[in-house]
Every structure is written in C-alpha cells, then in structure tokens.
Amino acid sequence: MPIVSRGFHGRARDARHRLPPGQYETADFPVLSAGPTPAVDLDQWEFTVRTETGARHIWDWAEFMALPSQTKTVDLHCVTKWSKFETEWQGVSLDVLLEDVETSAEYALVHSYGDYTTNVPLEDLLDGQAWIAYRYDGEELPPEHGGPARLLIPHLYFWKSAKWVRGIQLLDVEERGFWENIGYHDYGDPWREQRYQGD
Amino acid sequence: MTLTPDFLDGNAAAGDLEFLFGTDMTMASGRCRGCGEQMMLAQTHAYLGGPGMVLRCPGCEGVLLRLVHSPTQVWLDAGGLDYVTMPAPA
Numbered sequence: 001m002p003i004v005s006r007g008f009h010g011r012a013r014d015a016r017h018r019l020p021p022g023q024y025e026t027a028d029f030p031v032l033s034a035g036p037t038p039a040v041d042l043d044q045w046e047f048t049v050r051t052e053t054g055a056r057h058i059w060d061w062a063e064f065m066a067l068p069s070q071t072k073t074v075d076l077h078c079v080t081k082w083s084k085f086e087t088e089w090q091g092v093s094l095d096v097l098l099e100d101v102e103t104s105a106e107y108a109l110v111h112s113y114g115d116y117t118t119n120v121p122l123e124d125l126l127d128g129q130a131w132i133a134y135r136y137d138g139e140e141l142p143p144e145h146g147g148p149a150r151l152l153i154p155h156l157y158f159w160k161s162a163k164w165v166r167g168i169q170l171l172d173v174e175e176r177g178f179w180e181n182i183g184y185h186d187y188g189d190p191w192r193e194q195r196y197q198g199d
Numbered sequence: 200m201t202l203t204p205d206f207l208d209g210n211a212a213a214g215d216l217e218f219l220f221g222t223d224m225t226m227a228s229g230r231c232r233g234c235g236e237q238m239m240l241a242q243t244h245a246y247l248g249g250p251g252m253v254l255r256c257p258g259c260e261g262v263l264l265r266l267v268h269s270p271t272q273v274w275l276d277a278g279g280l281d282y283v284t285m286p287a288p289a
Binding site: 030031032033034035036037079080115144159179181182183184195196 | 205206244246248249250251253255260261262265267269271272274275276
C-alpha cells in the first residue's frame with residue numbers, strides 16, 4: 001500500500017502581516033516596564049496637551065470618554081524584537097485631541113504617570129496615525145498594559161506607545177525621552193530597524 | 200495614584216554591573232540623589248527585560264542607574280546616584 005504524503009504546508013500568512021527586519025512573531029503580549037505600574041484613579045486622571053507657548057488643554061476622564069472613539073486593528077513591533085499581529089484597540093485619535101490646539105511646534109514629548117517619557121515628531125501623531133487607547137481586545141485596558149489609557153502609535157517601535165499616558169508637551173526643539181536619551185533612536189521606525197542612535 | 204512594584208532585587212543586575220565595572224558589584228553601595236537613601240546595589244529594585252536595565256531606589260522609586268546595550272555600544276546613566284562605594288581590593 002503506497003504511503004501518500006499530504007506534504008508539509010506552513011501556516012497561511014496574510015500578506016498584510018510582514019515582519020520588519022530582525023523581528024519574530026509572538027502570540028503572547030509581553031509586559032515590559034521600566035518602573036512600577038501606577039494605579040491611576042479615573043476620578044484623578046487627566047490628559048493635558050501643553051503647547052510651546054504654555055497654553056494648556058486638559059480633559060478629565062468623563063470629558064475624554066465623551067470624545068468620538070475609533071476601533072483599530074494594528075500590528076505591534078517591540079524593539080526587544082517581538083511583533084504581535086492583529087491587536088484590537090479602542091481609543092481617541094490624536095487628530096481629535098489636537099484639533100483645537102494652536103501650535104507651530106514640530107516635536108512632542110509624551111509624558112506618563114510615573115516618570116516615563118518618549119519623544120515623537122508631532123506630524124507622526126496626526127493624520128490617523130496615533131490614538132490615546134483605553135480598551136484592548138474588547139476589554140478595559142489593564143494597568144500592566146498601560147491602563148487606564150496609553151498612547152498607541154503602531155508605525156513606530158512600541159516603546160513610543162507610552163503606557164499610562166498623562167499628557168503631551170509640544171516643543172519647538174526636540175527633547176529626548178526616557179530611552180532615547182540613553183541610546184535609543186529618536187524616531188524608531190521598525191521597517192528601517194531604527195533601534196539605536198545612529199541606526 | 201498608587202504604584203504596583205514589578206521588580207527583581209538588584210542581585211539580578213549583578214552580571215550587567217560586573218560587565219560594566221569589571222568587578223563584582225554586589226557588595227557595592229550607593230546613595231540616591233533624589234531622597235538620600237543609602238543602600239547596597241543588591242537592595243535596589245531592578246527592572247529587566249525591557250529595552251534596557253533600570254535600577255530604582257527602594258526608598259523613593261527614583262531612577263538610580265540605566266544601562267543599554269546595543270550590538271556596538273553600551274550606554275550608562277548613573278545620574279540618580281550621588282556616588283557608589285565598594286570595598287577596596289585587598
């Protein structure tokens with residue numbers, strides 16, 4: 001009786017899911033932190049945009065929840081080399097939050113509860129590229145993944161998607177954040193493998 | 200706002216510190232620039248596994264030291280420590 005092999009077939013890969021150079025796929029959602037996880041009471045939570053002139057725009061949680069939200073499915077690419085495909089997030093677009101903010105700044109420094117910061121060009125926060133996300137996979141965003149709310153900027157390495165976000169400072173001159181001022185790349189494009197300064 | 204710790208003790212950073220200083224640093228101590236607490240480096244709170252290593256003060260959770268390895272460079276920021284002291288070699 002002949003043995004008929006059905007052959008080996010790798011798992012079908014959706015063409016949309018490509019791994020940036022040097023990355024591997026994981027089904028897990030690793031938790032990486034540079035410090036303790038802050039537990040932020042929603043009645044104390046605020047999100048502040050401060051412009052280069054010192055003008056402040058502040059939302060409390062109720063005001064933030066009243067803003068129009070979007071649900072997005074995106075791939076994540078961490079500089080520690082894992083990538084996770086098709087993660088679903090709900091959040092408020094930075095286009096909405098920055099709509100009435102008058103600024104000529106070119107740079108943003110994102111601040112978190114705790115002492116974390118990260119720098120991003122302002123134009124990378126606009127045009128449907130970034131959100132303040134508060135739900136993940138249909139559930140409230142858990143604290144270990146940045147809840148109650150985190151920045152989501154999936155076209156850059158995931159350290160730019162600051163957990164526990166509390167505000168954005170708009171700047172004329174770029175200021176480096178927590179990891180950028182000790183060797184990590186100012187921009188962090190995973191497709192150009194911009195992990196470290198000089199990449 | 201309360202903080203939930205998620206750290207290892209500073210001994211977990213012993214290998215990185217030895218690589219950096221060229222000697223066993225587990226008996227070294229230092230003083231936090233933020234709150235003045237004096238501690239053995241082994242008593243610090245080590246956050247590992249992320250983009251770099253972070254040692255934080257057990258008193259105030261301020262950053263004492265950060266270390267990043269790239270394939271070609273090592274970056275060190277020990278600006279959160281007033282000083283580090285260790286027993287002199289015999």
